[in-house]
Amino acid sequence: MSTANPAISVVVNTTDRAHALDTLLRSLHHQSYRNFEVVAVVGPTRDHTLDVLAGYDGRVRVERCPAPNLSISRNIGLAAATGEIVAFLDDDAVPCRTWLAQLAERFADPALDATGGSVFLVHPNRPMIQTRLAYTSALAEQVDVRDDALADLPPAGDGRFWTARMMGANMAYRKSALLDIGGFDEFYEWVFDDTDIAVRLAFGGKSIRPVADAWVYHAPASSRNRVAYTPVGRWWVQTKAAAYFAIKNGRTAGESGRAIALRILHLFHGHWQWLGEMQRAGQLTFGQMMSMRWRELVAVGQGTLAGLARPRRLLASAPSAGAADESAAAFVPFLSGAAPATGAVDPVTGRQPVITMPEPPLRVCLLSGAYPPAAYEGVGRHTNLMAKGLFELGHTVHVIARGENEQVTFYDGAYVHRIPTPLTRYARYQALPHLYHTLNRAHAVHERVRQLVRNDGIQLVDSPVWQVEGIVTARSGLLPVVVRPQTATRQVAQLQREADTGMRLIGELEAELIAAADYLAPNSQATVKALRDVYGLPASARYQVVPHGIEPVPDESVRPFDVAAPPASLTVLYVGRLEQRKGILDLFGAIPAVMARVPNVRVVIAGADNSLSDGFQARHGMDYPAYFARHYAAAAPAVTFLGAVSEEKLNELYQTCDLFVAPSLYESFGLIYLEAMNYAKPVIGCQAGGIPEVVDDGVTGRLVEPAAAPALAEAMVELLSSPALLREMGLAGRRRLLERFTHVQMARGFETIYRAVLALPAGGN
Amino acid sequence: MTTAFTIGDLLRDIEIELLQGDVLDRELSASVAEIRRFQQTVRAEILDGGHNDLRAVAGRQFEMNDLLLTLVQETALRLEVLQREQHAVIRRLADALPPGALPGHAGPAPSRDEPATGTDAPPAPPVDEWTRRLAEVEAAMRGDALQLTVAVQGSGTPFAGAAIDRLKGALHSLVIFYINRLAERQAAINRLYGQWIIHLHERGRAQVDEIDRLRAEVRALAARLDRLEERAP
Numbered sequence: 002m003s004t005a006n007p008a009i010s011v012v013v014n015t016t017d018r019a020h021a022l023d024t025l026l027r028s029l030h031h032q033s034y035r036n037f038e039v040v041a042v043v044g045p046t047r048d049h050t051l052d053v054l055a056g057y058d059g060r061v062r063v064e065r066c067p068a069p070n071l072s073i074s075r076n077i078g079l080a081a082a083t084g085e086i087v088a089f090l091d092d093d094a095v096p097c098r099t100w101l102a103q104l105a106e107r108f109a110d111p112a113l114d115a116t117g118g119s120v121f122l123v124h125p126n127r128p129m130i131q132t133r134l135a136y137t138s139a140l141a142e143q144v145d146v147r148d149d150a151l152a153d154l155p156p157a158g159d160g161r162f163w164t165a166r167m168m169g170a171n172m173a174y175r176k177s178a179l180l181d182i183g184g185f186d187e188f189y190e191w192v193f194d195d196t197d198i199a200v201r202l203a204f205g206g207k208s209i210r211p212v213a214d215a216w217v218y219h220a221p222a223s224s225r226n227r228v229a230y231t232p233v234g235r236w237w238v239q240t241k242a243a244a245y246f247a248i249k250n251g252r253t254a255g256e257s258g259r260a261i262a263l264r265i266l267h268l269f270h271g272h273w274q275w276l277g278e279m280q281r282a283g284q285l286t287f288g289q290m291m292s293m294r295w296r297e298l299v300a301v302g303q304g305t306l307a308g309l310a311r312p313r314r315l316l317a318s319a320p321s322a323g324a325a326d327e328s329a330a331a332f333v334p335f336l337s338g339a340a341p342a343t344g345a346v347d348p349v350t351g352r353q354p355v356i357t358m359p360e361p362p363l364r365v366c367l368l369s370g371a372y373p374p375a376a377y378e379g380v381g382r383h384t385n386l387m388a389k390g391l392f393e394l395g396h397t398v399h400v401i402a403r404g405e406n407e408q409v410t411f412y413d414g415a416y417v418h419r420i421p422t423p424l425t426r427y428a429r430y431q432a433l434p435h436l437y438h439t440l441n442r443a444h445a446v447h448e449r450v451r452q453l454v455r456n457d458g459i460q461l462v463d464s465p466v467w468q469v470e471g472i473v474t475a476r477s478g479l480l481p482v483v484v485r486p487q488t489a490t491r492q493v494a495q496l497q498r499e500a501d502t503g504m505r506l507i508g509e510l511e512a513e514l515i516a517a518a519d520y521l522a523p524n525s526q527a528t529v530k531a532l533r534d535v536y537g538l539p540a541s542a543r544y545q546v547v548p549h550g551i552e553p554v555p556d557e558s559v560r561p562f563d564v565a566a567p568p569a570s571l572t573v574l575y576v577g578r579l580e581q582r583k584g585i586l587d588l589f590g591a592i593p594a595v596m597a598r599v600p601n602v603r604v605v606i607a608g609a610d611n612s613l614s615d616g617f618q619a620r621h622g623m624d625y626p627a628y629f630a631r632h633y634a635a636a637a638p639a640v641t642f643l644g645a646v647s648e649e650k651l652n653e654l655y656q657t658c659d660l661f662v663a664p665s666l667y668e669s670f671g672l673i674y675l676e677a678m679n680y681a682k683p684v685i686g687c688q689a690g691g692i693p694e695v696v697d698d699g700v701t702g703r704l705v706e707p708a709a710a711p712a713l714a715e716a717m718v719e720l721l722s723s724p725a726l727l728r729e730m731g732l733a734g735r736r737r738l739l740e741r742f743t744h745v746q747m748a749r750g751f752e753t754i755y756r757a758v759l760a761l762p763a764g765g766n
Numbered sequence: 767m768t769t770a771f772t773i774g775d776l777l778r779d780i781e782i783e784l785l786q787g788d789v790l791d792r793e794l795s796a797s798v799a800e801i802r803r804f805q806q807t808v809r810a811e812i813l814d815g816g817h818n819d820l821r822a823v824a825g826r827q828f829e830m831n832d833l834l835l836t837l838v839q840e841t842a843l844r845l846e847v848l849q850r851e852q853h854a855v856i857r858r859l860a861d862a863l864p865p866g867a868l869p870g871h872a873g874p875a876p877s878r879d880e881p882a883t884g885t886d887a888p889p890a891p892p893v894d895e896w897t898r899r900l901a902e903v904e905a906a907m908r909g910d911a912l913q914l915t916v917a918v919q920g921s922g923t924p925f926a927g928a929a930i931d932r933l934k935g936a937l938h939s940l941v942i943f944y945i946n947r948l949a950e951r952q953a954a955i956n957r958l959y960g961q962w963i964i965h966l967h968e969r970g971r972a973q974v975d976e977i978d979r980l981r982a983e984v985r986a987l988a989a990r991l992d993r994l995e996e997r998a999p
Contacts, residue, residue, distance in 0.1 A: 162983065255986050426783050430771070440776070444783055476780050502771070509773035 010082030015092035016044030024351035034101035088173035093222035095348035114178035114207035117167030118215025128408040139254035162254035166199035183315030193242035237300035248308025344395025372402035388415035390748025433503035447473035475517035484518035525691030550747030562727035574658035580611035584664030590710030678734030701734035
């Protein structure tokens with residue numbers, strides 16, 4: 002029997018992981034499929050698991066398992082399940098939004114008995130694809146096919162019988178199929194329960210077809226069997242289970258006694274060696290290693306003896322499917338009535354934002370090639386702050402970033418999907434490497450977007466213009482695309498007078514991306530003007546300016562100027578690359594004049610020297626610091642060049658300076674001024690680009706004409722001579738930031754745009 | 767050559783790649799329909815665009831496309847047959863064992879609504895024939911497979927011959943230029959078909975191997991069964 006909308010029982014086997022269980026149960030509110038019940042089978046617990054479940058009274062059926070044995074627990078869940086389909090989910094995992102919908106769709110095929118999807122290990126340090134289209138032999142050889150389902154089939158190995166298998170964290174069965182084979186073999190107290198069931202189903206002629214989709218995000222929590230994120234665990238249990246497995250299933254599959262014995266020895270030897278490696282790597286003490294090796298020896302003997310002498314321990318008097326249905330309790334849907342609009346859930350910590358909103362939360366995908374913590378670049382930092390802000394508003398955020406291997410982490414409120422760029426398409430552009438890579442990257446990003454649509458039901462994509470990563474998605478019409486124009490390749494190419502064909506074509510792609518966007522979100526009016534000048538933005542284009550926002554530092558980190566106890570010397574800070582466009586020569590010109598009128602001033606200059614790229618070295622034969630030392634020798638002792646600095650150091654510089662100066666000739670926005678205002682520092686900038694939209698002249702600092710060193714010196718002297726101004730303007734800057742430029746306010750701006758875009762008729766652009 | 771690319775080229779190539787992704791993801795019938803739709807668009811662009819001199823060339827290209835399409839359908843059909851065969855072998859493997867020989871397996875597997883293959887020993891796939899066809903497809907997929915070069919026969923006219931030849935050459939180059947542009951787009955479509963065929967073929971081959979393995983499994987188990995029966999009192 003098979004229906005299009007089958008009742009699904011989600012069975013969660015849990016012991017002493019109350020926090021993780023709570024996270025999972027809250028995340029289940031986001032499932033798009035509604036016809037499911039939840040059966041929680043609780044082992045011998047000592048924590049507050051039952052209190053967590055009491056919060057779901059009437060919505061989650063609770064069964065008790067007397068023994069710390071996963072297979073017994075699974076059988077209890079199986080017997081209690083009233084759904085046609087039984088889906089097993091680990092208590093420390095969070096399924097993607099369409100997990101159950103995808104499983105239900107698969108089981109619409111009456112010939113299918115078992116399926117399951119990929120599992121991403123959301124590990125803070127070693128994230129990876131934990132399983133995807135896995136196979137096992139009857140000799141307990143497990144192979145994960147992570148890239149290509151067609152490769153190496155049947156897998157290389159000693160076993161002659163191979164079958165697909167699913168991981169216990171993400172597996173689903175037709176209940177009748179499991180009952181036909183007697184459910185789980187209760188010899189397996191931990192691990193190999195999922196593999197054994199797959200082999201026995203295959204022996205029974207059942208159809209097992211796992212899928213690469215139907216994702217589950219697995220954030221491993223500690224248990225009695227292992228300490229999460231460490232090699233410490235009862236690994237000998239695995240050896241015992243594998244030995245038993247190889248004998249039971251190997252014999253059924255007709256493997257020779259010699260093959261089975263060799264396989265068991267191989268398993269034992271592998272664990273023995275691995276423990277030695279862990280000890281040499283300093284992850285285990287010598288005592289721990291020897292103790293675990295002894296247990297391995299005992300375990301292999303236990304597993305072998307059980308495999309040879311003991312009959313399988315299956316579900317007691319396995320009832321037929323029909324009989325089970327008749328005797329079972331009533332099906333109680335987990336999501337009954339109108340589901341409340343609950344915010345996003347952090348799958349690792351379980352945190353949910355405190356802000357409640359009247360409208361349902363959104364599911365958005367942000368694109369950013371570089372992304373923290375791997376890389377702190379302009380677009381990546383901005384995207385990171387957007388993600389943080391959107392999470393605080395309750396939205397589920399996915400970020401697609403560059404990575405050498407495919408992996409998913411949860412970082413700062415967003416699922417971060419790092420994906421590589423296979424250079425397998427657009428071969429005719431190979432002679433234009435930048436363009437060739439850009440096109441392949443955009444396509445790889447689009448493939449991930451498609452997967453996210455299938456798995457997490459994302460509603461729209463937000464792409465920066467920079468690197469045109471959203472161009473393929475925008476052209477596909479798959480989802481609405483919001484575009485964030487900041488500084489773009491065409492602008493850079495024009496500034497640098499580049500005539501490269503690849504750059505020209507990328508500039509054309511930028512224009513296409515802007516034209517195809519459903520909405521534009523420039524960061525300032527200055528950017529809007531640049532869009533008109535550089536891309537000929539039509540008057541009909543939909544756009545809304547969303548200023549950058551940053552995360553306010555805590556009040557205790559803020560250091561306003563102390564009028565009562567002024568410092569012995571005043572510190573002026575400059576942050577930015579050392580190049581002409583940033584006005585560094587104007588600052589050089591102003592410094593002597595300032596020092597002549599204000600005693601005890603020192604200047605700190607933080608930023609990488611860019612004299613080679615901007616042509617300064619070619620003209621002057623030296624870099625900026627050397628130029629300053631030669632031409633302003635008298636002032637040089639009071640000026641410190643730090644070069645590029647870390648995030649930590651940068652924050653310290655902002656915190657300890659008295660005045661921030663950045664006389665940039667053009668900034669599309671001017672994030673550096675906000676960063677100084679965050680620490681209640683007065684700022685001086687130029688009347689150029691988007692800077693006046695950030696700095697309130699005379700209130701939070703001063704604005705001077707660009708490329709005017711005397712005016713800059715005058716403004717610096719005015720502020721440095723007045724402790725009261727330094728304090729008042731600094732505090733005014735901090736207030737302005739809190740009122741208008743936080744990451745949450747920025748996220749609100751984007752949220753408004755996203756909701757407007759989703760309200761547009763399809764193809765509205 | 768690289769400077770000749772236009773944004774139009776880029777956008778067309780993006781469209782082709784998107785289409786290819788769709789083909790690999792969708793059900794075969796929907797994919798074939800999608801390819802046909804794309805082909806209709808190209809056909810309309812070329813044949814209704816007033817390029818009368820290219821009709822014959824374009825017509826032949828479409829014939830080749832249809833041929834490739836047929837190959838796709840044949841491959842799909844073969845794959846479907848193989849899938850049924852695989853299920854049947856698995857069933858036989860289960861049925862070959864005595865009741866209770868497998869854990870939790872009380873007898874023959876329950877019957878499914880599955881069409882019987884109707885044959886105990888399906889014919890082996892004609893591997894050589896397939897290899898030959900795939901080689902042809904791969905050759906046709908090459909981007910330059912359809913490219914033509916200028917070849918003008920000398921007129922032999924005294925005095926004005928050289929000028930006439932140059933004029934003929936120039937006109938011929940113009941025609942060849944348009945034909946090659948058409949050929950470039952056709953090559954992209956051919957690539958699409960070809961990759962899909964190879965994809966299906968690979969899947970088919972994997973299934974053939976799996977069936978062979980399962981057949982051996984059945985034979986081994988049947989032999990074991992015979993031995994057990996012989997030993998039985």
